[in-house]
Amino acid sequence: MTNATSPLPPMILEPLVRAALIEDLGTNGDITTRIVIPAGTRYCARIRSREAGVASGMDLARIAFHLIDPTLDVRILRADGMAFQTGDVLAEIEGDAASILSAERVALNFAGRLCGIATMTAAFVARTQDTAARVTCTRKTTPGLRMVEKQAVLHGGGFAHRFSLSDAILIKDNHIAAAGGIRPVLQACKAHASHMMRVEIEVDRLEQLSEVLDEGGADVVLLDNMDTATLRQAVAMAQGRVVLEASGNMRLGRIAEVAATGVDYISCGALTHSAPTLDLGLDF
Incomplete structure (x- = not known):
C-alpha cells in the first residue's frame, strides 16, 4: 500500500x-x-x-x-x-x-x-496494524535528497513530517531552553504565529505535558524518549486535546507496543538515515 x-x-x-x-x-x-x-x-x-x-x-x-x-x-x-x-x-x-x-x-x-x-517503512507500518497510529519520517535525510527519500516513505505506507523548517512551528528542547521555558514559547506563538500555522512542542516529562495542556496554544505534542508506560499515561492525560507524536528510540521491535498506547503518530528518523x-x- x-x-x-x-x-x-x-x-x-x-x-x-x-x-x-x-x-x-x-x-x-x-x-x-x-x-x-x-x-x-x-x-x-x-x-x-x-x-x-x-x-x-x-x-x-x-x-x-x-x-x-x-x-x-x-x-x-x-x-x-x-x-x-x-x-x-x-x-x-x-x-x-x-x-x-x-x-x-x-x-x-x-x-x-x-x-x-x-521496504523498511513497510515493515514498521505492518507493526501498527489494528491501531490508529501513523508511522512518519523526520528531517534526518540525506542532504539534497529529502524530497525523494520522503517520497519513498510514502511508497512504504508511511507519512511525511515537515519537509523544511518553514512548514510548521516545531519547538524543541533547545528552543525552550533558549526562550526561558514552555510558557514563554507558547505565548510567543499565540502572539505572533499565523492562524494558518500549526504548532508542535517537544516534551520529555509528564510535568511538561501538563504545563503545555494548561497553557494551550499547541496543536501537537512530541513525546520524546518516553518509555511505553509513560506514553500510555500521556495519552490518558491529553484526552484527545492535542495530537500526540511519540519519538526517540523507535526500533522495529518496539513499534507495536508504542502504537498500542494510543498515540497518533510515531516518528522514526531511522526510516531515512539508517535504512x-x-x-x-x-x-x-
Missing part, C-alpha cells in the same frame, strides 16, 4: 539524477564501456531484485537511462509502492548496450537506496 498520490514531477527529479551522472561520468566518460563494447551493440537488460521489498525510485532510474540515451526503451514492471519478491524483475531496458552500462550504477544507486527506505540499501542488480 502507498500513501503517495502522484509521482514527483520530472523537473524535481531530473536535476538530482543529472548531478549524479555528472559525478559518475567524471571528466572523460565511461572509459571501460567505450573501449570494450563495439559501437552499435544492442541488448535487453533487466533490473532484478535479490531480496523482497517495496519499489521506490523507479522514476529516477528511468530518468538516468534516458538522460544518457533518450532512445532507450525503459519499461517499469514494478511501479513505486508495489511489493516484489526475490528474483522479480523491476524494469527492462532495451537499446544501445553502451548507454545502458553508462547509466547502470546511478540508476541502481537511486533505486536501491529508495527501495530500501520504502539499508536494497540489493538490486542489472543483468544482460
Whole structure:
C-alpha cells in the first residue's frame, strides 16, 4: 500500500539524477564501456531484485537511462509502492548496450537506496496494524535528497513530517531552553504565529505535558524518549486535546507496543538515515 498520490514531477527529479551522472561520468566518460563494447551493440537488460521489498525510485532510474540515451526503451514492471519478491524483475531496458552500462550504477544507486527506505517503512507500518497510529519520517535525510527519500516513505505506507523548517512551528528542547521555558514559547506563538500555522512542542516529562495542556496554544505534542508506560499515561492525560507524536528510540521491535498506547503518530528518523540499501542488480 502507498500513501503517495502522484509521482514527483520530472523537473524535481531530473536535476538530482543529472548531478549524479555528472559525478559518475567524471571528466572523460565511461572509459571501460567505450573501449570494450563495439559501437552499435544492442541488448535487453533487466533490473532484478535479490531480496523482497517495496519499489521506490523507479522514476529516477528511468530518468538516468534516458538522460544518457533518450532512445532507450525503459519499461517499469514494478511501479513505486508495489511489493516484489526475490528474483522479480523491476524494469527492462532495451537499446544501445553502451548507454545502458553508462547509466547502470546511478540508476541502481537511486533505486536501491529508495527501495530500501520504502521496504523498511513497510515493515514498521505492518507493526501498527489494528491501531490508529501513523508511522512518519523526520528531517534526518540525506542532504539534497529529502524530497525523494520522503517520497519513498510514502511508497512504504508511511507519512511525511515537515519537509523544511518553514512548514510548521516545531519547538524543541533547545528552543525552550533558549526562550526561558514552555510558557514563554507558547505565548510567543499565540502572539505572533499565523492562524494558518500549526504548532508542535517537544516534551520529555509528564510535568511538561501538563504545563503545555494548561497553557494551550499547541496543536501537537512530541513525546520524546518516553518509555511505553509513560506514553500510555500521556495519552490518558491529553484526552484527545492535542495530537500526540511519540519519538526517540523507535526500533522495529518496539513499534507495536508504542502504537498500542494510543498515540497518533510515531516518528522514526531511522526510516531515512539508517535504512539499508536494497540489493538490486542489472543483468544482460
